[in-house]
Amino acid sequence: GAGVSQSPSNKVTEKGKDVELRCDPISGHTALYWYRQSLGQGLEFLIYFQGNSAPDKSGLPSDRFSAERTGGSVSTLTIQRTQQEDSAVYLCASSLGQDLVMNTEAFFGQGTRLTVV
Amino acid sequence: GEDVEQSLFLSVREGDSSVINCTYTDSSSTYLYWYKQEPGAGLQLLTYIFSNMDMKQDQRLTVLLNKKDKHLSLRIADTQTGDSAIYFCAESLTGGGNKLTFGTGTQLKVEL
Numbered sequence: 001g002a003g004v005s006q007s008p009s010n011k012v013t014e015k016g017k018d019v020e021l022r023c024d025p026i027s028g029h030t031a032l033y034w035y036r037q038s039l040g041q042g043l044e045f046l047i048y049f050q051g052n053s054a055p056d057k058s059g060l061p062s063d064r065f066s067a068e069r070t071g072g073s074v075s076t077l078t079i080q081r082t083q084q085e086d087s088a089v090y091l092c093a094s095s096l097g098q099d100l101v102m103n104t105e106a107f108f109g110q111g112t113r114l115t116v117v
Numbered sequence: 118g119e120d121v122e123q124s125l126f127l128s129v130r131e132g133d134s135s136v137i138n139c140t141y142t143d144s145s146s147t148y149l150y151w152y153k154q155e156p157g158a159g160l161q162l163l164t165y166i167f168s169n170m171d172m173k174q175d176q177r178l179t180v181l182l183n184k185k186d187k188h189l190s191l192r193i194a195d196t197q198t199g200d201s202a203i204y205f206c207a208e209s210l211t212g213g214g215n216k217l218t219f220g221t222g223t224q225l226k227v228e229l
Contacts, residue, residue: 004159033217042123042221043160043205056216091159095217105150106207106217108159 002026006092006109013082013116021077021112025094033095033106034067034077038088046090049075082116089113121206121220128226135193137223139206142187146208149182151191154203154222163204164191193225201227 005024013019025032034046045059049069060066064082069075079086093106121141129135141149146168152160166173166180166189173180179192189206203222210216 031216035219043219045218048216050216093160093217105162105165106152106160108161110159 004092004094004107004109006090006112008112009110010113011115013114015084015116016081018078018080019082019114021079021090021092021114023075023077023092023094023109025073025075025092026107027073029094029096029107030072031095031106032069032075033093034075035091035093036088037091037111043091046077079114082114084116087114087116121208121218123204123206123220123223125221126224126226128228129196130228131196131198133196135191135196135200135225135227137191137193137204137206137225139189139191139220140187141189141206141208141218141220143208143210143218144184144187145210148209149180149189150207150209150217151178151180152205152207152219154205156202160205196225196227198227198229201225 007022030051032049036044036046047067048056064080067077089111091108091111093108095106123139148165150165151163153163154160164175164178164180166182177194181190193200203224205219205222207217207219
């Protein structure tokens with residue numbers, strides 16, 4: 001596609017339920033990021049995929065959060081047993097992410113607004 | 118470390134210049150970026166600077182980089198109401214697999 005696509009755009013879920021958020025990166029982009037943006041807060045890094053390397057999971061806030069990237073393309077962020085503090089906008093971004101001498105502009109999706117009630 | 122810090126808010130009057138500041142701690146940055154997030158929208162790249170440069174100008178935007186002090190700034194000349202947004206600085210790190218680290222964002226409010 002022309003840009004990074006995220007689905008759903010909005011998700012309301014009950015506390016304790018599991019949710020899956022999807023990200024379709026730009027074709028050919030090897031790097032993929034998940035960030036979380038809470039109301040009035042900055043951008044919180046969650047996880048980073050780069051090619052076939054092991055993902056950088058250092059930003060995942062708890063073991064209820066996991067993400068996978070199948071075939072080096074589509075990524076799914078899963079939140080198990082959702083809590084109210086998980087309510088936020090979840091942003092996905094992708095970039096070419098390879099050559100160090102190239103700038104690594106990240107292209108962002110519109111985000112998924114998750115509300116846990 | 119990979120901390121990137123920004124002040125949270127900046128308020129300016131229309132027509133004045135805005136200066137948004139950012140400090141970072143990792144001296145091995147390769148590129149430094151400014152992203153803009155308009156209300157209800159995703160982030161978009163505004164401008165970037167390679168770490169061996171001191172300054173970059175792009176129309177109303179001037180980026181200054183002080184590598185010694187690890188300080189990055191974005192100056193917007195003749196600020197307009199359409200410039201109201203959240204501005205994020207970010208760095209990509211040598212040897213970090215080009216992973217981007219973002220600051221917390223500065224909310225710019227332009228008043229008439």
